[in-house]
Amino acid sequence: MESTELKVEMVALHEKRVRKCLSKVKGVERVEVEGSLQKVVVTGYANRSKILKALRRVGLRAEPWSPRNELLSAYAAGSLMAANNYYHTFF
Numbered sequence: 711m712e713s714t715e716l717k718v719e720m721v722a723l724h725e726k727r728v729r730k731c732l733s734k735v736k737g738v739e740r741v742e743v744e745g746s747l748q749k750v751v752v753t754g755y756a757n758r759s760k761i762l763k764a765l766r767r768v769g770l771r772a773e774p775w776s777p778r779n780e781l782l783s784a785y786a787a788g789s790l791m792a793a794n795n796y797y798h799t800f801f
Contacts, residue, residue, distance in 0.1 A: 711739065714752045714761055715775035720745065724770060731768045735760055749775060 718728060725743045728750055732741045737756035744750075750772075752761055758774070765772040 711753060711755060714756070714758050716750045716752070716761070716765070716772050717748055717775050718750050718765060719771040720748055727768060728765070728770065731764050731770075732761065735764050 720728060722745055725745050728743055729741050732738050732752055735756050737754045738752055738761070739754035742751040762772050
């Protein structure tokens with residue numbers, strides 16, 4: 711059994727759609743969705759190209775996960791928190 715990590719552009723409303731879509735792919739045994747990171751981990755024997763194709767078929771943009779995605783997510787979250795603190799300090 712192998713795990714496939716993907717970056718899927720989604721909002722909270724899409725999490726259910728992602729789970730439903732991927733659960734229908736032959737060979738998928740488990741789907742984990744981290745909405746805040748836009749990360750999906752698929753566990754099973756399904757081919758990565760079939761997983762990507764299924765997501766694209768329902769209108770979601772997906773690509774293989776890379777460590778760069780984690781850094782960008784952490785940076786964006788830190789930037790938002792810093793901007794939020796700045797706003798509260800002055801207003």
